Amino acid sequence: MERKVKILGTGKYLPKQQVTAEELEKKLRLPPGWVAKKSGVRVRHFVTDETSAKMGAIAAQRALEDAGLSFSDVDCLVCASGTSQQEIPCTAALIQEEMRQSKSGVPCFDINSTCLSFVTAMDVLSASLAMGCYQRILIVSTEISSVGLNWGQKESCVLFGDGAAAVVIGRTPEAETSRILASRMQTYSDGAHYSEIRGGGTLIHPGEYAKGREADFQFDMDGRKIFRLTSQLITGFVERLLDAASITRQEIGLVVPHQASGMAMRIMGNKLGFAGSHMMNIIENHGNVIAASIPMALHEAIVQKRVNRGDIMLLLGTSAGLSLGGLLLEY
Amino acid sequence: MERKVKILGTGKYLPKQQVTAEELEKKLRLPPGWVAKKSGVRVRHFVTDETSAKMGAIAAQRALEDAGLSFSDVDCLVCASGTSQQEIPCTAALIQEEMRQSKSGVPCFDINSTCLSFVTAMDVLSASLAMGCYQRILIVSTEISSVGLNWGQKESCVLFGDGAAAVVIGRTPEAETSRILASRMQTYSDGAHYSEIRGGGTLIHPGEYAKGREADFQFDMDGRKIFRLTSQLITGFVERLLDAASITRQEIGLVVPHQASGMAMRIMGNKLGFAGSHMMNIIENHGNVIAASIPMALHEAIVQKRVNRGDIMLLLGTSAGLSLGGLLLEY
Numbered sequence: 061m062e063r064k065v066k067i068l069g070t071g072k073y074l075p076k077q078q079v080t081a082e083e084l085e086k087k088l089r090l091p092p093g094w095v096a097k098k099s100g101v102r103v104r105h106f107v108t109d110e111t112s113a114k115m116g117a118i119a120a121q122r123a124l125e126d127a128g129l130s131f132s133d134v135d136c137l138v139c140a141s142g143t144s145q146q147e148i149p150c151t152a153a154l155i156q157e158e159m160r161q162s163k164s165g166v167p168c169f170d171i172n173s174t175c176l177s178f179v180t181a182m183d184v185l186s187a188s189l190a191m192g193c194y195q196r197i198l199i200v201s202t203e204i205s206s207v208g209l210n211w212g213q214k215e216s217c218v219l220f221g222d223g224a225a226a227v228v229i230g231r232t233p234e235a236e237t238s239r240i241l242a243s244r245m246q247t248y249s250d251g252a253h254y255s256e257i258r259g260g261g262t263l264i265h266p267g268e269y270a271k272g273r274e275a276d277f278q279f280d281m282d283g284r285k286i287f288r289l290t291s292q293l294i295t296g297f298v299e300r301l302l303d304a305a306s307i308t309r310q311e312i313g314l315v316v317p318h319q320a321s322g323m324a325m326r327i328m329g330n331k332l333g334f335a336g337s338h339m340m341n342i343i344e345n346h347g348n349v350i351a352a353s354i355p356m357a358l359h360e361a362i363v364q365k366r367v368n369r370g371d372i373m374l375l376l377g378t379s380a381g382l383s384l385g386g387l388l389l390e391y
Numbered sequence: 392m393e394r395k396v397k398i399l400g401t402g403k404y405l406p407k408q409q410v411t412a413e414e415l416e417k418k419l420r421l422p423p424g425w426v427a428k429k430s431g432v433r434v435r436h437f438v439t440d441e442t443s444a445k446m447g448a449i450a451a452q453r454a455l456e457d458a459g460l461s462f463s464d465v466d467c468l469v470c471a472s473g474t475s476q477q478e479i480p481c482t483a484a485l486i487q488e489e490m491r492q493s494k495s496g497v498p499c500f501d502i503n504s505t506c507l508s509f510v511t512a513m514d515v516l517s518a519s520l521a522m523g524c525y526q527r528i529l530i531v532s533t534e535i536s537s538v539g540l541n542w543g544q545k546e547s548c549v550l551f552g553d554g555a556a557a558v559v560i561g562r563t564p565e566a567e568t569s570r571i572l573a574s575r576m577q578t579y580s581d582g583a584h585y586s587e588i589r590g591g592g593t594l595i596h597p598g599e600y601a602k603g604r605e606a607d608f609q610f611d612m613d614g615r616k617i618f619r620l621t622s623q624l625i626t627g628f629v630e631r632l633l634d635a636a637s638i639t640r641q642e643i644g645l646v647v648p649h650q651a652s653g654m655a656m657r658i659m660g661n662k663l664g665f666a667g668s669h670m671m672n673i674i675e676n677h678g679n680v681i682a683a684s685i686p687m688a689l690h691e692a693i694v695q696k697r698v699n700r701g702d703i704m705l706l707l708g709t710s711a712g713l714s715l716g717g718l719l720l721e722y
Contacts, residue, residue, distance in 0.1 A: 061524055112593045137578075142479060146595075147539070147588035148610070149711035150503045157580035167576035168712060169504035169511045172481050180500045183524070184515055191518040193392055193574070204593035208478070243524070245498035247468075249488035257478035259597060262443045262535035264477075266590060266597035266608045277597045279479070380480035381499060 061304065065186040065229050066238035067391060068196065069127025070359040072225040073118040074346070075105040084218055088211065095218045100322015104221030104347030106206040112145040115224035116202030117158035123198065123226035131161050134228065136188075136197040140181035142174040142350040142380070143203050147260075155200055174255075175318050175379035176245070177201060177351035179387050182229065182375070183243040189231055196230040201352040208257055210278035219321050220279075221347025225355035237370065241388040242305035246297060251289045251382030255281040287324070290378050291331070298332055298376070301386045307372065309333055312388075314367050318377025319343040319353035328376075340366060353377075367391050392635065396517040396560050397569035398722060399527065400458025401690040403556040404449040405677070406436040415549055419542065426549045431653015435552030435678030437537040443476040446555035447533030448489035454529065454557035462492050465559065467519075467528040471512035473505040473681040473710070474534050478591075486531055505586075506649050506710035507576070508532060508682035510718050513560065513706070514574040520562055527561040532683040539588055541609035550652050551610075552678025556686035568701065572719040573636035577628060582620045582713030586612040618655070621709050622662070629663055629707070632717045638703065640664055643719075645698050649708025650674040650684035659707075671697060684708075698722050 081095035081102050096102050107115070116139065124130060139152035146154070152168035171181040178201045185197050202224035209217040232238045258264055259276035269277055302308065315334050317325050322343050329339045340357045349356060354375055361367045368391070375387045412426035412433050427433050438446070447470065455461060470483035477485070483499035502512040509532045516528050533555035540548040563569045589595055590607035600608055633639065646665050648656050653674050660670045671688045680687055685706055692698045699722070706718040 061522070063522065144503075144592040147591035147608075148473060149505050149583055149587060149713075151592075152504075153578050153580045153583050153712040153714070156578060157583045162580040162583070165577040165579055167716075168578035168580070168714065169502060169508075169576075171500060171502055172475075173500035174480050177500075184519055187518040187522040187524055188515055191392070191394065191521055193514070193518055207593050207596045245500075246496040247484050247487060247499035248496055249484045249493040249499070252480055252484050252488045252493070256480060260478035260591050261475040261482075262538050265538045266600040267605070269597040270601035274598070277478075381484040382480075383484070383499065385498075 061242050063186040063190040063240040064232040065189050065240050066232040066236065068228040068230050069123045069129065070227050070362055071119045071122025071126055072223065072356050072359045073115045074223045075107045075110050077106050077108045078103050079106050088214060098215065099218045100343045101219060101347045103345045105223055107204050107222045112151055112202045112204055113154035113158040116155040116200040119224040119226040120155060120159060120198055120200050123228050127228045129228060131159060131164065134196045134198045135166060136194045137166050137168045138181050138185060138197060138199050139170045140177035140199050140201050140351055141203055142172060142177055144170065173379055173383055174381060175350050175353065176377050176383055176385040178355045179375050179377060179385040180245065183387055186229065186240050189229060196228060198226060198228050200224065200226040201355050203350040203352045205350055208279050210275060210280060215283055216279055216281040219348045221349050223346065223349045223352050223356065225352045225359055227355050237390055239390050241307060241390060242301055243387045244297065244301040244304065245383060245385040247381045247383040248289065249381065251286065254285045254382055255380040286382065289382055293384055294328060295331060297384045298386060301388060305388050307388060311372055312374050313371035314338060314340055314361055315374045315376055316340045316354055316357045316361060319346065319348050319357060320378065321348065392573050394517040394521040394571040395563040396520050396571050397563040397567065399559040399561050400454045400460065401558050401693055402450045402453025402457055403554065403687050403690045404446045405554045406438045406441050408437050408439045409434050410437050419545060421545065429546065430549045431674045432550060432678045434676045436554055438535050438553045443482055443533045443535055444485035444489040447486040447531040450555040450557040451486060451490060451529055451531050454559050458559045460559060462490060462495065465527045465529045466497060467525045468497050468499045469512050469516060469528060469530050470501045471508035471530050471532050471682055472534055473503060473508055475501065504710055504714055505712060506681050507708050507714055507716040509686045510706050510708060510716040511576065514718055517560065517571050520560060527559060529557060529559050531555065531557040532686050534681040534683045536681055539610050541606060541611060546614055547610055547612040550679045552680050554677065554680045554683050554687065556683045556690055558686050568721055570721050572638060572721060573632055574718045575628065575632040575635065576714060576716040578712045578714040579620065580712065582617065585616045585713055586711040617713065620713055624715055625659060626662060628715045629717060632719060636719050638719060642703055643705050644702035645669060645671055645692055646705045646707055647671045647685055647688045647692055650677065650679050650688060651709065652679065
């Protein structure tokens with residue numbers, strides 16, 4: 061299961077428009093302090109003129125620059141997002157277009173496991189890299205959550221932000237030790253409807269929107285049920301992942317969790333025995349950016365030097381599905 | 392790039408409701424014979440009470456039975472479709488739920504490159520199998536095109552059908568020779584808008600549907616432009632794929648093309664030098680079923696004994712993006 065794959069560069073993009081907790085409290089007529097206390101989010105960013113592809117293209121360009129590479133050095137572009145820009149084609153092709161690489165021929169496709177899309181893409185594509193199918197892969201997570209929030213559902217609508225993050229991965233040079241140690245994903249569709257947007261696909265066509273079904277096209281979350289199911293599963297899940305790599309908790313330098321909510325990360329850290337100082341937390345000024353949360357937190361961990369080459373990191377999260385996903389890597 | 396992966400079983404599901412060329416000619420006030428002549432489709436199937444997940448679950452169950460396996464024998468479930476059932480969660484989780492395996496924990500995620508989704512999934516996941524990340528993977532393509540057709544766009548709306556197909560893949564036993572010889576994908580986003588559904592994602596939210604933008608939520612295709620771009624690229628694309636595997640055209644027992652249209656397959660076969668007898672063509676009674684077309688044609692090729700163990704097959708298609716994709720395998 062070990063794969064000699066290295067993170068070569070990372071980048072992120074946040075929309076220009078900032079929306080503060082105070083603004084949301086006014087909009088939703090909530091008491092001062094409610095939003096930050098409930099969600100842990102003081103500022104999130106919402107798109108104005110940005111599109112999913114535009115944000116993804118900028119984050120991707122920044123990741124390439126960080127890696128000292130240009131677009132011609134990558135031979136695969138994967139969009140790993142929970143939302144898409146259009147129904148057809150895949151968002152990766154629209155990112156390629158936005159990067160002005162529309163004649164490059166670089167293969168483009170999407171991988172989607174909602175909030176875990178980036179972890180799934182890293183997992184699956186590291187196998188393709190290790191097998192020699194590709195040399196260097198650009199993975200881009202770009203999310204616009206603001207368009208699909210239900211402003212009547214206070215607990216969920218104050219959590220989310222928009223933005224993008226990108227990572228370039230490649231095979232590890234012979235003399236280096238960067239690698240994926242182990243990965244694990246589990247889906248329990250008992251929780252398939254604990255967080256969902258029911259509309260927009262083949263089940264409830266957009267044509268139904270105007271027929272009193274607006275709420276079907278907005279994000280719907282039962283935080284309590286998600287919490288209950290996740291709590292039952294997470295400890296055993298992480299134990300089995302660590303066992304697969306023969307790694308102890310103490311050897312993990314940094315956990316990069318999905319930025320589900322301030323409270324969710326705190327409880328997860330306590331339950332798993334990871335101190336706050338070992339948990340990368342960027343929710344305060346980003347919000348939950350769906351699949352972009354983990355690569356964004358990874359980017360910040362690298363930029364802020366919370367992680368150094370040789371350190372062992374655990375990417376860990378839950379997503380709609382309901383899924384748990386984790387990936388242990390040596391940076 | 393070679394991967395010792397074997398197709399263990401296949402299955403398909405077609406909706407109960409059949410729609411004939413004659414019925415469409417009446418509905419669209421077209422002269423008798425127009426639909427079959429333009430599209431090559433005499434009968435396609437449209438859903439009545441079937442959902443994407445239901446169709447996918449039935450096809451998946453049939454593929455497992457064909458392989459002599461049960462759900463507990465697979466450790467990954469991937470939905471490889473161009474359309475999704477809901478915006479959130481991924482369709483694979485909904486298929487797991489429909490299969491009554493909601494406590495199984497089997498990881499579920501989606502891979503999307505529109506009509507090439509199945510080929511991309513086979514390509515990417517065969518690397519995961521070969522690396523030992525999984526033992527057996529269920530790949531399901533399930534499509535409902537009928538909900539998103541533009542009945543004012545005669546050339547495109549008469550092409551499509553609904554349905555699902557599934558394939559179980561696993562590592563090839565030591566003594567056998569089944570394998571993926573080579574794969575290739577190229578995306579040219581110059582053609583990103585030659586076939587699209589602009590709405591339904593983050594760019595044009597379903598809330599816009601009722602504001603005179605219905606057409607943005609329907610499939611829009613410029614067949615002429617797709618044909619022109621594809622024609623320029625396809626010969627070189629296939630040559631390079633064959634070169635990568637050191638295979639000649641003559642060694643290919645059967646081409647399983649995307650069932651884009653009767654005419655597209657005829658022209659592609661002629662251009663590439665594959666006789667009609669070497670092209671698996673099921674469009675007459677299935678239509679273009681988006682990503683389900685290739686695994687459905689593969690299933691029919693196996694059932695009709697057009698392919699035998701040891702034969703070399705070429706899965707080949709184009710998709711929105713615009714992408715070309717091909718996979719050479721020994722069945």
